[in-house]
Amino acid sequence: MLSAVGTDLHIHLLPGIDDGSASVQESMEILTRHYASGIRRIIATPHIRSDFFLNSRQTILPAFEKIRAEANIRYPDLSLGYAAEYFADDYFVMLLETDDLLPLFDEYVLVETSMRTEQPYFRDILRLMIDKGWKPVIAHPERYRPWWSNRKIYDELFEMGVIFQVNLLSLAGKYGPREQEMAELLIQQGKIKAIGSDLHRTVQYDDILKATQNPYFSELSSQPLLNRNEI
Template identity: 55%
Template sequence: MIPAVTDPDNNEILKSLGCDLHIHVLPGIDDGAQNLNDSLALVDAHYRAGIRKIIATPHIRMDFFVNTQESIHNAWLRLTEITREQYPDLVIAYAAEYFADDYFLTLLDKREILPLAGNYVLVETSLRHDLVYFGDIIREMILKGYQPVIAHPERYKAWHNNPERYNEIYELGVIFQINLLSIGGAYGPTEQIMAERLIQQGWIGALGSDLHRVSQYKYIKQAVENPYFKSLRDLKLLNHTLLSD
């Protein structure tokens, strides 16, 4: 299976990052890559960009994506059977992006969690509504020994007009992970401005692409030209920690 031809201008533009810890690259299990060709196109684009570790993070959400450790592992096997030969120096691991709800609490109680590595767990909340119990779930994660990594806080529209919500969640002891797509303008100016504001405040501890399809790579190219991305290159991000794990 041959990956799609990617833009040669992508060469090593993400080398300083090295690891992508939020990407929907596994084939056919969520709203990301729909088949192996889609997956390989994403992998190839990332490899050319200088990424040498990919942590696949398919959604786990009871009302939309009822993935399990088994379904994720099987999708990972399908992909890595090909990539380990084509990209021998590329590590592809898997975790999950959890939606913070009652089902997630059940998984926490059962210790059936797929972390990014160690105790780092990627978790998201509603993009549209401020779910008042989100803070309680974060506290429960921490109580059980997990380090919450909050996926794309810049995209939570209900928080945009309530900056205290960012303060409240950040002060719980979480890691904020923003999307490269946000910095590149993929979701619009509001999300980009919020991402840049969080960078200015020094609150960003991780970057993820959150890529779902290779056509989004044009926004990755725009992101790396953004001065705010360049300001993150000298920071010790979670990406760098996990790259060396």
């Protein structure tokens, strides 16, 4: 199932610090299902945004430690790490200017923008990231509704060198038909270079398995991916 991907680099696994897993028990249930599905590396990516989830190393590390010890005992061959999913706001710019970021690995940083309202300065933030040596990984580009009617944005950002990360839940139609359609189109165009589950709760897992039955998942997982350090 997910062994072709190997790594989940977008998942809200850490308990109690954002809108993801609510408890250590739920986190371990998600880990168990991921492991059974073939995942062998997980990078937890809690939200960091100034208006809802003002997380930092000081909140993320204790939540990570709550599950790391148990995960090491149950699944010694599972690599577990943490980063963040940053919302591109003024607070993120402050962190960016001081190089106080939690990358997925190396220089790759997961970042998102508003799904309902276009942020005209988003591209400026991406350029600043690139100028400072970071490699932007845009979370779930298929979900940004303002981009659907202005699809040249995808071309422009792709040409900038950013990496698009698709959600498995989009391929399962979890968010709606438009999101699934856009995810499949971006895969068809060769623009998707990373896959993430974006799992928040255990109850979503059946949709993750459903996504693996989508022919576009097979097509994408056979291509070079950031998940396998091939980008």
